[in-house]
Amino acid sequence: MTIKEFVAKEKQALSLDVSGMERKPHLVIIQANDSPASDAYVRGKMRDCDEIGARSTLCLLPPTTEEDFLLQKIAEYNADDDVDGLIVQLPLPKHISEAKVKLAVDPKKDVDGFHPLTTFIPCTPKGIVDYLADIGFEFQGKNAVVLGRSEIVGKPMAKLLLAKNCNVTVLHSKTTEEDKVFYIAHADLIVVAIGRLGFLDQRFQYKESAVIVDVGINRNEEGKLRGDAVADLPVAVQTPVPGGVGLLTRLALMKNLIIAAKNR
């Protein structure tokens, strides 16, 4: 089953779930940047809400917004009983502390899963694991390599795969090329999230049975969206970009939103 088919099937189930809820889940998205990429992500998330019958509100602030003003907005939505999920789209303008913003969101509404006390699984790792489970990937005892150690993908991904009983190795910019070659050759699952166009290519050897999950979103010379892996590597499964992990992340956000609404 392709990711598109998987997401369509899961969204149908979510729609059915929401149709039985008296109060429709409500997601608030605060966006304080003017990034075209964020615009596209935010539109996608709002369309997803529409599609499953949830409500969404966009609070669009200029990139010149003061940190205090943003924190005050977050406090208002935290206190608003009609809001189930609250996310602040990243990246934030440089003068605003991402750490403070993440801490400011009420953990009960933190459907991105960014707060240290959150009970929500961050969306990209959750979306990936749900998909892998659906295609029958058996996690226990498998060698999982995570490339990249970002706060929103690499670190939570490694933690979740460890909870699934994988043998997890996290590789990063300070890992030697020789070690990358070694670990990648032994990997059953490779999750690549480093933001480097076509980083995973034929110079590495892969297990034929390996699964590559490509979290990268890069533009090639022609301006087209491409991942951190070149297409058609000699493995069993490789997720596409576009039409891959981005859709899984959005699906996981909708699942978290429904959980938040049901938890109240």
Ligand code: GUN
């Ligand atoms: N920017 C890129 N990915 C994400 C995400 O998952 N959540 C938020 N809030 N911002 C992002």
